[in-house]
Amino acid sequence: MSRIIPAMTNTHSAKSAASAAIAARADGLIGLSKDIWAHPEPGFREHRTARVAAGYMREIDLDPRENIAITGVIARIETGRPGPHVAIMGELDSLIVPEHTEADPETGAAHVCGHNIQIGNMLAAAVGLSRPEVLATLSGSISFMAVPAEEYIEIEFREGLRASGALEFLAGKQEFLRLGELDDVDLALLTHADASDVNALRAGVSHNGMIAKSVRFIGRSAHAGGAPHLGINALNAANLAMQGIHAQRETFQDNDHIRIHPILTRGGAAVSSVPANVTMEMFVRAANINAMKDAAAKVDRALKAGAMAVGATVEISNSPGYMPSKFHNGLMELYDEGVKELIGESGVGRMPHRTSSTDMGDVSQIMPAMQSYAGGARGRTHSDDFDITDWHLDVIVAGKALAYSAIELLSNNGVRGREIVGGFEAPLTIPDYLATLREFQGTESWSGEQLDDFATSQPF
Ligand SMILES: [Zn+2]
Structure with missing residues (x-):
């Protein structure tokens, strides 16, 4: 069967429309990210944070599903045309570092990994990509995912949840994979905070498992x-x-x-x-x-x-x-193009192999995935002096960069997205992955x- 592929169109107007929509809501998006910073909740306890994320999704006319893997939230938008399914993710959870000056006095929870900005930039991308004039240029679908429990902490508490049947694995993306929430997702993107205090959005190369x-x-x-x-x-x-x-x-x-x-x-x-x-x-x-x-x-x-x-x-x-993470080169390069448009060549870069671990690694074993690092933070992560320094970069510019990537992936009948997905040889299928975890x-x-x-x- 031959299919008529429409002529390549310029993605410029879709990006401008997305960018303008995000800019118009910048104050609210930053306010929401600061509100989550002020109300940190560790993994599988992020009930308030999840309500905030779902509430914002409704405000921009999305229709979120809630309580996925206890606290997860997913809103999906369809273009009505076949094409890849892109997931834009943000993590809901905080750490526990009672020494941090802004730690919750009762629980010791503190957002010392900056996951609060992830919910902000994921929602910023949702603001831009859900605009009808943007969607009209895209094929496929996009899911916005607020995912629980990336930090692997409170193991005894989570083992209790496992014993009660509330979950099988102790991290959010693992549970999303087990529950089938990523079965038909083709590509995944996420932007983490980076305490380098630089004006850059640099894609991470790999992590330890x-x-x-x-x-x-x-x-x-x-x-x-x-x-x-x-x-x-x-x-x-x-x-x-x-x-x-x-x-x-x-x-x-x-x-x-x-x-x-x-x-x-x-x-x-x-x-x-x-x-x-x-x-x-x-x-x-x-x-x-x-x-x-x-x-x-x-x-x-x-x-x-x-x-x-x-x-x-x-x-x-x-x-x-x-799992060890191995992020997708082609996806990083496509992401870099948007970063260059937004903050120039000096904002593009790579974060070398990290000996820390993330459940985005699990996702990267199954589909092309990218995790970028937004430079607007300082201090030592997971410690008492971590702080967000550039909210505009980490929430607004990072959100635009995610939106630009989705536009590039899904424009022109999704040709670039299809190319990346088609050329990807997954180290693991989801059933193999689940068997390996077990x-x-x-x-x-x-x-x-x-x-x-x-x-x-x-x-x-
Ligand atoms: Zn983190």
Whole structure:
């Protein structure tokens, strides 16, 4: 079947109309982003933030669906013509950093990763792209997604949600993927804040993926002074395990960008009793899935070695953290064109590989995806001195750049979007992806006590 492809039209007028519509609502969009900054809510608790996002969508005549993966919101607009489906995403959640001066005094929540500007720039893009004169030039469809829980925190709380059946995976985009919300999405875009304090919108190249482990060493309590020989010291097991993990580091290869950072969350109950219940949490991060699996296996070996040495039991509970991200070059280049139009050549750039992790990585394993970084912030992310410095750049200009990308992807019968989608070889299908996550999930219990029988049965 041959299809008549309309002559290439200039995208200039659609961009001007989108840009003017966003500019006309700039004060409101920045006000909304500041309001979310002032009311931070951590993942899967972003009820107010979600209401604000959905309310704004209704104000611009979109028809949002709410409570997706607990707090997610999605509004979809159709051009009425076949073509790719573009998702423009923003993340709803904050972190918890009580030391931040603007942290919520009750919960300690603070927007120290700047996700509040993401909801602002996603809605700004919605303002521009939903204009009838813009839509009339496009094919395909666009979804605006306010996604819960990108930060991988409060694991115990989320495991409770899992136990209650409210979710299966502990992050928002993972749940969107599980629930089928991205089944017919072809391309995904998101703009994150960047604390470089520069006038730039730079696409990120890649991130580490990670597996989260929560670990419990079970020993035996006894009088720590009077009869430690009757106890099994779980804290000593944890200490040895930590040394064992450090002893793996020389085996890691530079290109794999391994990061392993354990914390001790419970070291004992009372100083006069041999610690019998000691817990740790850790992330095992790497730039590719094989390196993640390899490093995780070495960590498990070290944890068991700690238990073995003192005769404790170790329970290792694994949660799939995030997939490594690998963002799409063609999509970045298309995005750069819009950035150049908006703030000039000096605003274009790349953020090199990051050893942090994001569930946008999961999306990037399945479809062409891009995550840009808007330079209007300063301080250390995830810390007490993070602040947004340039609201106009991070909300308005970033929103325009997202809108420009969607216009480029979906103009002229969606030819550029179709090209990118058609040429993309997905590392994972959604079913394969879900199977991989489930493979990373589970609890293993290993007892060092079993060696007692061995030791006593040997005639030395
Ligand atoms: Zn973030």
